[in-house]
Amino acid sequence: MWRSLSALKKKGMADMKCNVAVASMHDYLDGDLPRETALSLREHLSACPECRTRFEQLERTEALLLAVPAAEAPAGLEDRILQSLPGKRRPAAWTGWVRRHPAASAAAFFLIVMLTSFVAMWNQDRQLSVAGPDLDDVVIEGHTVTVPAGKEVSGDLTVANGTAMVLGDVKGNLTVIDGQVTLASTAHIAGHVKTIDRAVDWVWYKVTSWFGTIAYGS
């Protein structure tokens, strides 16, 4: 009874095959052999002289490799290196940034192109224009359109790209496109005062038409 038990136990000890044992030796030297496997490796080594020899050889090789002395760079190498460097480095910070952030760079580039074309086209129609039924009494000075006190405009007054200064009366609506309205206390406007910021609409129009070009290729 006792005998068969110990025989069984012995068989269990030598359960690890030699090829598995060798792989475990390497894992052990790599520093990642699980504890359980380490125990069965130890059991295998105690039972297998060949593997024991191999393990000793591997350990010795490992120790020798780790003991190789560090080689030091010869004196003067540092100076030679520093002298061989090409002049002053250009601190090309932005090219480096561009290289590291390609998506952001593309977006920034797109924005710049859009903005410059927008500005260029916007400036083409920045001229003051005034529309109304009777403009004889209206005074225009530079970018300011003045309805003087005591005078009146009999219908709607529309001012584009300028300031409307109303001191007198406007019988209809006052519409200011891309400009400002200054109303004096003496002013009287029968209709509505409306200011339109065309830039917003204009951008919207430009963007949609641009995407239309991309989508339909025309």
Next chain:
Amino acid sequence: MNPLDTRLAKLARKGDQRAFAEIVGLYKDKLYHLAYRMTGNRQEAEDVVQDTFLRVHKNLERYDENQKFSTWIYRIATNLCIDRLRKRRSTYSLDAESSGHEGLDGYSMLPSDDRTPESELLLSETQRLIREAMETLPVKYKSVMVLRYMKELSLQEISDVLDMPVTTVKTRVHRGREFLRKKLEHKL
């Protein structure tokens, strides 16, 4: 806070020459050791170190700060060594041992340099044997073994330097170790 070498690299990128000189000071010996164990030749090791710093200087913009600076610089140096070893092999086969001369292969026929540093004047026989064994390692095992044992990098770090999976690094360490064990088996 970034490690010193990463901070120096950032300064050098902005054109700070002194920061670059400090990088050279920090890494010259480390790179020289690496290159010398890879090439087995002093002159070539010097050339590799010099080339490495030139490349680092030129490509500082490409250094990604999220990566360890040592990984980046070791990668450049290791690749330069591998290139040299491959080129060397294609010109004349050094790995083939010449017949009849035990341990005498092409490497020992390279122009000898007699500038033996003092630290190696009293090189033990064992040291000489291990060095010779290292020199016969095939390139793909050699780079892994040098990084593992001479630079004492972890398997993960080696995988970062050589840009290959950890499992591959592991296999190569195992094979390299077996290769050296067999080489040294009867000599130790």
